[in-house]
Amino acid sequence: MSQDYEVTKQNKIRQIREKGAYDRDTVHGILDAGLVAHVAFVQDGEPVVVPMLYGRDGETLFLHGARKSRVIRLLEKTRRACINVTLLDGLVFARSAFHSSMNYRSVTVFGPARLVDDLDAKKHALHVINECTMPGRRAELRMSHDNELKMTGVIAVDIEAASAKVSDKMPDDDLDDLDAPVWGGVLPIETRFTELLPDEHVKESIEPSAALRAMEGKKL
């Protein structure tokens, strides 16, 4: 398999091309760092976008939702998805509005969507989503009931085309603007887990597992 995704009309980076990347390592790294994907599909010729948890297994992204939900039904029917995962890293305060921007890591994936209906394949997909969003948690929980699996719809999207765009920089000001008496730089943005909060049903003898503890304070 090629290290790079093929550049097509869909995934070609047109603006600020030096920020673009098509290599699998960069694309996979950002997909694995993110937690929420924005999934776009077409309904009656019009665009719809929905935020969803997801999991990556090689060159496939798995999504889940209520079996009867619009996003699951329409991805099953229309068979096409575009998925974007963006992590916001900062605001770039340049010395002109034009050069002001943001720092971010972003991946856009295009691919065919299909309903995962086979029971074993569905269990595998849900396991992937669980491990990507709450690593180690699944093993602490009971098996899923049959009706829970029936009520859950799973969609697989194979990564057909993908591109990454990463910006991690100080302002790129015009030379003429550098003498202006204006502060320039970056205000970083951090997204991180804080501390576990138990619900009212947790018994005194029960502590969060090491897997859960390991997530505390972690930066996305």
Added chain:
Amino acid sequence: MSQDYEVTKQNKIRQIREKGAYDRDTVHGILDAGLVAHVAFVQDGEPVVVPMLYGRDGETLFLHGARKSRVIRLLEKTRRACINVTLLDGLVFARSAFHSSMNYRSVTVFGPARLVDDLDAKKHALHVINECTMPGRRAELRMSHDNELKMTGVIAVDIEAASAKVSDKMPDDDLDDLDAPVWGGVLPIETRFTELLPDEHVKESIEPSAALRAMEGKKL
């Protein structure tokens, strides 16, 4: 104007309806708290989604990008957009995979998209985006050059239909699962600005303005 957005086929909340809201205060509040919007449009019958900064002015959202960029050209041409803004607030660790979920604030907007070409209207739209993303910063910067304005494309999306979905809760476990020796609760997620980092061109005498200082440490 009605306090609530009309419920249509597009914006109707179908799953977990108690989390849904159609009132303008909730929708506006989430739009004003967010920084990045995911903007979906249709290209050759297929869905595309792109992350963008944005600004809200009453019942209109403004987006900007390079005038020649795909997102600006296609929103101008197809005239339909769906925009989602999601703020992630936590992972909900239930005692079953089925009830595990996330806490979030999310708004989805549907509406007609139009290119803002009139120069004064364009300047106004850019001012709105600036104030929403970097409050107070615009006044510190020079006027935009004519060619900068020409190179920038602005799209207005009027909020035709909108819905909010907010989840801020502890696990909603099955009664049968509460006796399992498993920890349950929430791991909050915070997205916040950290501390301003000056670039190499900042002169010693120049400090960040009060407007910029006010953003440090702020939670989204």
